[in-house]
Amino acid sequence: MKRNITQSHLAFALILGAVWGLGEVVLGVGLKSCARLVSGSLMTGVALFFIAAAWISTKNYFVPILVVAIACIFKLFDAILLSLPVMHGAIGNPIFAFLMEGLAFIVLILVFRHAKWSKISSRALLGGGSALIAVALFPLVKFATGVPACVYPNTMIPLSIFFGPVAIAFSAITMPLAFAFSNRIYDSIIRFNKGIRSSLLRNLVSPAALAVCLAMVFLFRMIVT
Template identity: 50%
Template sequence: MSTKPFPKWIPQVIVLGAVWGLAEAALGLGLGKCAALASGSIMTGVALFFIAASWAVSQSAAGVALAVALVSLIKMFDALLLSLPLGGGAVANPIFAFWAEGLAFLVVFALLQQSLSAKLAGRAAGGALAGLAAVNLFPLVKFATGNPACVFPGTQIPLSLYYAPIAVALSAATAPLGLWAGARLARAAERAAALGRLTAAGRLASPAALILALLLIMFIRYIG
């Protein structure tokens, strides 16, 4: 009975997911507070970088799903360090955002023609559209988690929509950058494998990156 080979891209995606989780903890303005004005839109741009890189490395929706699953688990780990309820808006809502961003990216880039997505302008447009789709999906978080989206003070406008231009502009830059970085990472891994340089240390790089990210998050929360 034949078995499917282990996907070669999994270690690289684990590294990307670990770094993304660390970025969420380091750049986030605190799990215990509602998103501070434009912070959520900025993090949408950050998310699209790692999602795009995971796509470029794996060339599959499974790669994006793995990265999103990892950052979601790291977000929950961070919440436990802060003694926050996992179902609260400070935890469940960002996790919903991760999956919305991943879905938005996959749908937009699946619809883009190959010739368009191969060009920088096309990738930037795809990133902008993915960011726009993600921020428009986020108000649905209330139906998924039971926690309403934060609104701009004095209005009923969700922050994700109020600051949508920031998310769109950042995503137009970060998605192409992520695709470029992911492609470089994939080529480097292929060259190392072809030259027989995938040593034991290389194989341990992805779990080491994940453990290091968790330790750094613990340190951030300890000093914070």
């Protein structure tokens, strides 16, 4: 397991985190207090795609941590645009979900660090297992943010638990996809950077991508709110 983050790892993490953060904001329009029924479970699969992609291409567990941190920054930026406190259910709870998803994935790859993950079945199990841990931990959000997890109408069952099978099944699909496409995405970014002769411009590509995604969040909020 690699421990040092190289410049290419950092560039990859910035772009992955920015795209994930932008996607969370766009897909979360209208979800200002909590996820609406099954949408949160589907977003678990999306989150695990980006988290897994960060590790698959770099074999460095610090890179997915960085990707999660960048996604959290996008949520905090969204809180500023919406004039919401950090501990609001639409901000604090998703951030807690990001952290639990990242934690679940990293715990599994550390526990099974000798696994090769060469089979689709093992990759699907990694995705489903990560989702299972994440959705099981999410009800603890009340102790982290003070805002309890949303429950299914007319029940006391948290949405993360009620629709847990959806999150697990969808993550079992997105995880193999992450294995299939992450190296291609990583290699494309590296080739693009190598094609830029100026080292200054090359170093600015990833921060520029991050800034563009933040600007898109700003413009998006100006349009829809």
